[in-house]
Amino acid sequence: RYHRNLRFFKEWDNEDVMQVYLTALAHVYDPHSDYFNASGSDNFSIGMSLSLFGIGAQLKSEDGYCTIDKLLPGGPAAKSGKIKERDRVVAVAQGDGPFEDVVEMSLNKAVRLIRGAKGSEVRLVLMPASDPTSRQTLALIRDEIKLEDQEAKARIIDMPVGDGKAARVGVIDLPSFYATVDLTGERRNSERRSSTADVARLLKKLEAEKVEGVILDLRRNGGGSLEEAIGITGLFIKSGPVVQAKGPGKDSPVAIEEDRDGGKQLYDGPLILLTSRGTASASEIVAGALQDYGRALIVGDISTHGKGTVQNLNPLTPYVRPATPSATNDPGTLKLTIRKFYRAGGASTQLKGVMPDIVLPSILNVAKDVGERAQENALEWDTLPSTKFDRVNLVAPYLAELLRRSNGRVATNRDFVYVREDIEKFRARQEDKTVSLNERERLQEKETDDTRQKARKQELLARHEPPATVYELTLRLADQPGLPPAVEKTNSSVAKVSAPATGFGTNSASLTPRPVRRDVGLEGDDEELDPPAVDVALEEAEHIMLDYVGLAHKGFVSLAH
Known part of the structure; x- marks a missing residue:
C-alpha cells in the first residue's frame, strides 16, 4: 500500500500539483469551492452530463498496466468484438500519429490519451489477457458514451396486503441532479441531458401502471444542477417558490426561484422522499421545499448532509493569458461558492440539513465525521423571511399515526x-x-x-x-x-x-x-x-x-x- 501511494505521488505533474494547491487555497474560504485542471474539468462535465467521448471501456490500474475492467454496451470497444475484459492497454496513438507507451503511466493520464473528440480515431496496442506474450493493434473511432447506470431508474413493487390482494408502490432512484454541462464546447451537438425530463418519463410510466404511491429515493444523491432541482420539485407541486438564494453581504438581494412549468403538476398522489446523511445540496432543496409545502413525507436518517450553498463554474481561459501565442493549454475551471440557499419557509439547509418527519435507525445518525458540520470552514446556518406559498398539508393529518405504526415495526x-x-x-x-x-x-x-x-x-x-x-x-x-x-x-x-x-x-x-x-x-x-x-x-x-x-x-x- 505504501509503495502504491508513493507511486501515485511520483506520477503527479505540474497540473496535478497546481490543482491540489489551488483547491486547498479555495477550501480556506469554504469546503465546496474547488479548482479543476483540464482533466478535472472534463471529469466534472462527464459526471454532470452522464456521457463521455471515448471508446466505451471502464479502465483500472493493475500492476502498472491500464487494464480493461468493463466494456460499456454499445460503445466502440464492445462493438469491435476484439477487446475483452482483463486485456491490457500498453500503448496509445492519436490517428496516424506515433504510439505513446502507457505502461507505468498514471491511469488518469492514460485515460486522457484514450478519450477524445467524437468521430476521431484512436489506436491501441493491447496485451490480450488470454495470451500475454502477444500484442494486438486496434483502431477505434471514438463516440459519445452514455453512462446509463448513473441515470434515474425506477421499480414497481407489488406488495401483498392480505386476502390475496396486493398494493403497487413505485420507487424512483435518482443518484444525482444531472444536466448537460459543456465547459469546452465539445457537447454542442450532443443530446441534452435533463434529470427532470427523465424523472418525468418514469413518473408517467408509474402512473400508467397504476401505482398507489411513489417513493423518491435521494439517499445517494449528493446534488447537482440547481435548475434541475427546481424542475423536479415542480413535477410534484402546481406552482410557487421552490428556493431562495442570497449572496454575501447584508445588502445582497434575495433571489426567489419558482416552479417554471406553468402551473402543471405531473404527479399529485402520495409521495415519500427517502433521505440519508448523504442527501446533499440540490437534493436538500427538493426535500426542504416538498416538506415546507406539506407535499411529501420525508423518511430517513436524522438529517440530510447540510450543504446549503450554491456554486458556479468559471472557465479560466478568458482570464488567463497564454504563455506564448501558440499555447493551447487549458488553464482549467474555478468552482466558486457564490450564494447560500434557503427553503421557501426561510430556513437555510446549511449545517442543519433537512430533518425528516420519520427518523429511522442508522449508523450515520451517530457518526461524527459525516455531514457539513464535519467539514472545515463550513459556513454558518441562518434564516430569511418566509416567502408566500400555498401549503397543501397532505402529510400533517396522518403524521402522528404514521409515526406510531412505523415505530412499532422498527421496534x-x-x-x-x-x-x-x-x-x-x-x-x-x-x-x-x-x-x-x-x-x-x-x-x-x-x-x-x-x-x-x-x-x-x-x-x-x-x-x-x-x-x-x-x-x-x-x-x-x-x-x-x-x-x-x-x-x-x-x-x-x-x-x-x-x-x-x-x-x-x-x-x-x-x-x-x-x-x-x-x-x-x-x-x-x-x-x-x-x-x-x-x-x-x-x-x-x-x-x-x-x-x-x-x-x-x-x-x-x-x-x-
Missing part, C-alpha cells in the same frame, strides 16, 4: 434490531481512541465479528417472508408498453431476470411475466450461500407508504400490523 423488525446492534458497536469504537496491538486480542475481535455475521447470515437464509413482485424499469423500458419480467433476488444477491421463452427484446405488453418471490425462500444448508442484501430503510418506507395510502384513501386495505 420489532429483526433487521432494525441488527442496525441497533451495529449502532452500539460503532458508537463504542468511535469513542474508543485506542487500538490494541496485541495480536491475540485482535484475532479474538475478528472471530467475534465473524461469528456474529455468520449467525445473521443463517437467520436471513432461513426466512420465509410473504412474496412480493418486483419490476425494474430503466429509462428505455419506461417508454415501452407493459412491464418487463419480474426480478428475482437470489442467494448470491445477484438479480436475475425470469425471461419468457420468446425473449424480452420487444418488451411486449402481451408478455405476462411469472411473478417471483422477493424474499429468500431457500432450501438446504449450504454454508456458501449468501442471502440478498436487505435494504431495511427502503422496505420500511414501502410499509409507511402503504399506511399513508390507507389513511389518505378510505377503504384501502392497509398492511396488517
Whole structure:
C-alpha cells in the first residue's frame, strides 16, 4: 500500500500539483469551492452530463498496466468484438500519429490519451489477457458514451396486503441532479441531458401502471444542477417558490426561484422522499421545499448532509493569458461558492440539513465525521423571511399515526434490531481512541465479528417472508408498453431476470411475466450461500407508504400490523 501511494505521488505533474494547491487555497474560504485542471474539468462535465467521448471501456490500474475492467454496451470497444475484459492497454496513438507507451503511466493520464473528440480515431496496442506474450493493434473511432447506470431508474413493487390482494408502490432512484454541462464546447451537438425530463418519463410510466404511491429515493444523491432541482420539485407541486438564494453581504438581494412549468403538476398522489446523511445540496432543496409545502413525507436518517450553498463554474481561459501565442493549454475551471440557499419557509439547509418527519435507525445518525458540520470552514446556518406559498398539508393529518405504526415495526423488525446492534458497536469504537496491538486480542475481535455475521447470515437464509413482485424499469423500458419480467433476488444477491421463452427484446405488453418471490425462500444448508442484501430503510418506507395510502384513501386495505 505504501509503495502504491508513493507511486501515485511520483506520477503527479505540474497540473496535478497546481490543482491540489489551488483547491486547498479555495477550501480556506469554504469546503465546496474547488479548482479543476483540464482533466478535472472534463471529469466534472462527464459526471454532470452522464456521457463521455471515448471508446466505451471502464479502465483500472493493475500492476502498472491500464487494464480493461468493463466494456460499456454499445460503445466502440464492445462493438469491435476484439477487446475483452482483463486485456491490457500498453500503448496509445492519436490517428496516424506515433504510439505513446502507457505502461507505468498514471491511469488518469492514460485515460486522457484514450478519450477524445467524437468521430476521431484512436489506436491501441493491447496485451490480450488470454495470451500475454502477444500484442494486438486496434483502431477505434471514438463516440459519445452514455453512462446509463448513473441515470434515474425506477421499480414497481407489488406488495401483498392480505386476502390475496396486493398494493403497487413505485420507487424512483435518482443518484444525482444531472444536466448537460459543456465547459469546452465539445457537447454542442450532443443530446441534452435533463434529470427532470427523465424523472418525468418514469413518473408517467408509474402512473400508467397504476401505482398507489411513489417513493423518491435521494439517499445517494449528493446534488447537482440547481435548475434541475427546481424542475423536479415542480413535477410534484402546481406552482410557487421552490428556493431562495442570497449572496454575501447584508445588502445582497434575495433571489426567489419558482416552479417554471406553468402551473402543471405531473404527479399529485402520495409521495415519500427517502433521505440519508448523504442527501446533499440540490437534493436538500427538493426535500426542504416538498416538506415546507406539506407535499411529501420525508423518511430517513436524522438529517440530510447540510450543504446549503450554491456554486458556479468559471472557465479560466478568458482570464488567463497564454504563455506564448501558440499555447493551447487549458488553464482549467474555478468552482466558486457564490450564494447560500434557503427553503421557501426561510430556513437555510446549511449545517442543519433537512430533518425528516420519520427518523429511522442508522449508523450515520451517530457518526461524527459525516455531514457539513464535519467539514472545515463550513459556513454558518441562518434564516430569511418566509416567502408566500400555498401549503397543501397532505402529510400533517396522518403524521402522528404514521409515526406510531412505523415505530412499532422498527421496534420489532429483526433487521432494525441488527442496525441497533451495529449502532452500539460503532458508537463504542468511535469513542474508543485506542487500538490494541496485541495480536491475540485482535484475532479474538475478528472471530467475534465473524461469528456474529455468520449467525445473521443463517437467520436471513432461513426466512420465509410473504412474496412480493418486483419490476425494474430503466429509462428505455419506461417508454415501452407493459412491464418487463419480474426480478428475482437470489442467494448470491445477484438479480436475475425470469425471461419468457420468446425473449424480452420487444418488451411486449402481451408478455405476462411469472411473478417471483422477493424474499429468500431457500432450501438446504449450504454454508456458501449468501442471502440478498436487505435494504431495511427502503422496505420500511414501502410499509409507511402503504399506511399513508390507507389513511389518505378510505377503504384501502392497509398492511396488517
